[in-house]
Amino acid sequence: MKNIIENRTRTFDWADPMIGAKSAMEMSGYDYLKSIADGDLPMPPIMSLMGVDNCKVDKGYMRFEFNAEEYHYNTIGGVHGGVFSTLLDSCISCAIHTTLPQGVGFSTIDLKVNFIRPMTIETGLVICEGNAIHTGRKTAVGEGRLLDASGKLLATASVTCLILS
Secondary structure (H helix, E strand, C coil): CCCCCCCCCCCCCCCCHHHHHHHHHHCCHHHHHHHHHCCCCCCCHHHHHHCCEEEEEECCEEEEEEECCHHHECCCCCECHHHHHHHHHHHHHHHHHCCCCCCCEEEEEEEEEEECCCCCHHHCEEEEEEEEEEECCCEEEEEEEEEECCCCEEEEEEEEEEEEC
């Protein structure tokens, strides 16, 4: 018996990633991310792919919003754990980036995610918050969480980044 499958399509736009990459090395982490949040620089392509919106930035802090869609689903009808992980890694590492001076980069070397509740389209608006906890000469540590609009905890995470001078 053949199943009739109705395929869905998604399209999205993104800016040249090298515009942001060049600017990232010419500005402090805070100024760079503030420029993205203010719309003066384009979002990185991964954020366009994920559907992240409404970025807020402060020194040592990053926040953005996300709405789950079908294309984020895993094989059992919930948002894939990799989506949770990508959101949390991005948000926390951006919070760390706000603490770095001009010309200094970073790379995630450890990510630990605790999944608390499932996420689906019905979850609605999801808020992702990240905080830099410690920025040293060689590594930085941050933590973050995913919350639904009513404040229910969906996941927590910790990130360690290597500082690239």
